[in-house]
Amino acid sequence: MSDTSTLHQALIDKIKQMGFIRTPSVEAAFRAVPRHLFLPNVTVKKAYQDDAIVTKWLENGQPISSSSQPTLMAIMLEQLDLKVGDRILEIGAGTGYNAALMAHIVGKAGEVIALDIDKDIVENARENLELAGFQQVKVICTDGGFGYPNAAPYDRIILTVGAWDIIPAWQEQLKANGRLLLPLTIKENVEVTVAFDLADGYLVSTSINPCGFMKLRGAFAKPQVDKQVNQKNISRLKKLLKTALIFPTSILPFEMQIQLYILQKFGRRSLNNLRIRAYPQDTNYTPTANESVIVKHWTRLILDWT
Numbered sequence: 001m002s003d004t005s006t007l008h009q010a011l012i013d014k015i016k017q018m019g020f021i022r023t024p025s026v027e028a029a030f031r032a033v034p035r036h037l038f039l040p041n042v043t044v045k046k047a048y049q050d051d052a053i054v055t056k057w058l059e060n061g062q063p064i065s066s067s068s069q070p071t072l073m074a075i076m077l078e079q080l081d082l083k084v085g086d087r088i089l090e091i092g093a094g095t096g097y098n099a100a101l102m103a104h105i106v107g108k109a110g111e112v113i114a115l116d117i118d119k120d121i122v123e124n125a126r127e128n129l130e131l132a133g134f135q136q137v138k139v140i141c142t143d144g145g146f147g148y149p150n151a152a153p154y155d156r157i158i159l160t161v162g163a164w165d166i167i168p169a170w171q172e173q174l175k176a177n178g179r180l181l182l183p184l185t186i187k188e189n190v191e192v193t194v195a196f197d198l199a200d201g202y203l204v205s206t207s208i209n210p211c212g213f214m215k216l217r218g219a220f221a222k223p224q225v226d227k228q229v230n231q232k233n234i235s236r237l238k239k240l241l242k243t244a245l246i247f248p249t250s251i252l253p254f255e256m257q258i259q260l261y262i263l264q265k266f267g268r269r270s271l272n273n274l275r276i277r278a279y280p281q282d283t284n285y286t287p288t289a290n291e292s293v294i295v296k297h298w299t300r301l302i303l304d305w306t
């Protein structure tokens with residue numbers, strides 16, 4: 001085995017040992033698709049560390065594109081539960097690495113369409129995919145907030161960029177038995193990847209995992225945050241966890257921020273058995289004593305523990 005191949009397989013071994021790769025098709029994809037081909041500007045050694053790698057910044061230094069952390073990619077691919085022949089829409093093509101993994105799983109009978117909002121990112125993703133032998137993946141430059149109606153409906157829609165609400169177009173472009181997987185900010189600083197299945201007029205979560213993602217840009221980017229509200233939330237959280245007072249809450253690891261939130265709000269310590277249902281925002285829903293409602297712009301999220 002070459003040095004590159006040894007580093008590649010060692011990373012996959014590690015992710016598997018940690019329990020984040022669980023199914024043979026996800027493992028086979030990670031073992032077959034070399035990450036370094038999607039990261040031509042970093043060393044091979046760096047490409048095979050379990051880290052997110054930023055590939056584009058704004059002039060002010062804000063990162064806007066990356067290859068996500070491989071462990072998080074594995075968690076999300078397991079949440080997605082892909083089958084051979086599935087048709088997939090990915091919003092956030094980035095380097096193209098995740099699109100290639102998905103193309104490996106769905107095979108030639110399936111289809112992967114990956115969208116990115118920046119032309120240069122799309123061009124690079126196409127080059128990377130071609131080099132890695134996945135020229136069948138279609139990479140399209142468009143605002144993924146609108147989904148991609150031209151090729152809908154999809155078995156799976158995955159966002160690899162953080163959303164603050166569920167845009168109706170994503171739900172509308174799913175097949176009846178489809179699944180939408182997205183990093184969703186449920187409250188300020190509280191972000192989780194949620195796999196949602198379609199139910200009767202609403203979406204219901206099948207799995208939830210803590211995460212931290214770059215945020216969606218374009219027409220559906222989150223409007224400016226109200227600083228006062230933000231400050232109020234942070235001081236509430238600080239009061240709750242006095243031991244964390246030496247750190248500003250915003251730099252606590254995201255798992256801890258989520259735990260703080262659910263501890264404060266629900267008296268629970270983990271995401272285990274948390275269920276999120278997403279109804280259209282104008283739904284007249286009366287929550288029970290065990291349910292909590294978060295009203296977004298397009299959706300009304302109902303949280304409870306099953």
Ligand SMILES: C[S@@+](CC[C@H](N)C(=O)[O-])C[C@H]1O[C@@H](n2cnc3c(N)ncnc32)[C@H](O)[C@@H]1O
Nearest residue numbers: 065092094095097098116117144160161217218
């Ligand atoms: C974390 S990166 C995606 C990583 C990628 N899946 C990979 O495997 O390398 C997030 C990407 O989402 C893209 N993005 C942000 N807003 C978008 C939008 N409205 N539509 C499409 N892509 C968007 C960014 O340009 C960025 O490339």
